[in-house]
Amino acid sequence: AFTLPLPAFTRHTRANVKIQDGCNCKCAYCTIPSARGPSRSRQFEDILREVDALQERGYREIVFTGINIGTYHDGSRRLLQLIEAVLANSSVERLRLSSLEPAMIPKGLLELMKRYEGRLCRHLHISLQSGSPATLKRMNRPYPLEKIVAFIHKAVETIPQLAVGVDVIAGFPGEDEREFEETCQTLRNLPIAYGHVFSFSERPHAPITAQPDIPRVDPRTIQERNRILREIVAGHKRRFLETLCRDQASPLRVLVEQYRAPYWEGHTDHYVQVCIQAPESAALRNEILDVIPLSLQDERILAVPRQNTLS
Ligand code: SF4
Numbered sequence: 001a002f003t004l005p006l007p008a009f010t011r012h013t014r015a016n017v018k019i020q021d022g023c024n025c026k027c028a029y030c031t032i033p034s035a036r037g038p039s040r041s042r043q044f045e046d047i048l049r050e051v052d053a054l055q056e057r058g059y060r061e062i063v064f065t066g067i068n069i070g071t072y073h074d075g076s077r078r079l080l081q082l083i084e085a086v087l088a089n090s091s092v093e094r095l096r097l098s099s100l101e102p103a104m105i106p107k108g109l110l111e112l113m114k115r116y117e118g119r120l121c122r123h124l125h126i127s128l129q130s131g132s133p134a135t136l137k138r139m140n141r142p143y144p145l146e147k148i149v150a151f152i153h154k155a156v157e158t159i160p161q162l163a164v165g166v167d168v169i170a171g172f173p174g175e176d177e178r179e180f181e182e183t184c185q186t187l188r189n190l191p192i193a194y195g196h197v198f199s200f201s202e203r204p205h206a207p208i209t210a211q212p213d214i215p216r217v218d219p220r221t222i223q224e225r226n227r228i229l230r231e232i233v234a235g236h237k238r239r240f241l242e243t244l245c246r247d248q249a250s251p252l253r254v255l256v257e258q259y260r261a262p263y264w265e266g267h268t269d270h271y272v273q274v275c276i277q278a279p280e281s282a283a284l285r286n287e288i289l290d291v292i293p294l295s296l297q298d299e300r301i302l303a304v305p306r307q308n309t310l311s
Pocket residue numbers: 023024025026027030031032033067068101
């Protein structure tokens with residue numbers, strides 16, 4: 001396990017805390033293992049110390065980051081114990097996890113989200129990469145797709161308003177029309193809140209580069225597939241935001257980050273951007289505020305502070 005010196009942060013609101021580095025997986029498109037080396041975890045107590053220090057400096061939200069944070073372990077203590085230690089022993093108001101590998105999502109995470117509702121952010125970003133078992137196999141990501149699909153369904157049923165996001169790659173070598181359609185179908189049927197779509201690009205030290213026999217998808221097709229996938233995930237995002245806007249019964253809680261005339265801007269625990277109608281003089285920076293959603297503005301929610309939350 002490694003330690004890190006306490007960083008000298010100058011901005012408040014949200015702080016990234018690195019808990020892990022490197023990766024032992026060998027995904028065919030990825031150069032991280034060769035660039036960053038094998039997976040290693042930061043000392044448990046060192047992380048708790050940093051979280052305490054950040055909290056004392058006024059940070060309201062902590063984000064656990066790393067290359068493959070699901071592999072975190074210091075002795076027998078793993079990611080779940082780390083999350084629990086932070087939430088049980090500090091008054092950190094929000095803890096968010098960065099991206100999780102599907103095969104490394106800790107068992108018990110949803111229970112923890114339920115137990116620490118509002119503090120452990122209702123936000124899961126999952127590196128799905130493809131919705132086709134054959135493509136995943138060629139990517140050397142041999143987890144059973146149906147298991148992760150079932151997990152995502154269970155997750156959104158268990159945690160109200162949970163925002164699940166996925167990464168997807170368009171045009172991985174060997175991806176034919178049938179596999180691409182499988183990925184589209186998987187994505188259409190997933191109850192996700194958003195998705196990030198990337199086009200496959202050749203990287204010098206990625207394992208797939210040493211397999212020129214696998215047919216490459218031509219750049220135009222990659223571009224077109226990227227467009228189709230973006231359309232699918234944009235539909236999910238719109239529906240998710242509309243649901244949040246409609247759900248007037250539960251006001252949104254926003255960590256306010258900055259004033260950009262004419263709004264105060266911040267993010268909910270689902271990591272949805274919210275623009276709040278309030279004067280600059282309200283000095284809302286670094287406040288956690290309940291707001292009532294009014295409407296959608298592109299991919300942001302326009303809202304007003306709930307009555308009595310502004311003095
Ligand atoms: S894609 Fe993620 S899990 Fe796969 S090798 Fe790269 S860092 Fe590791």
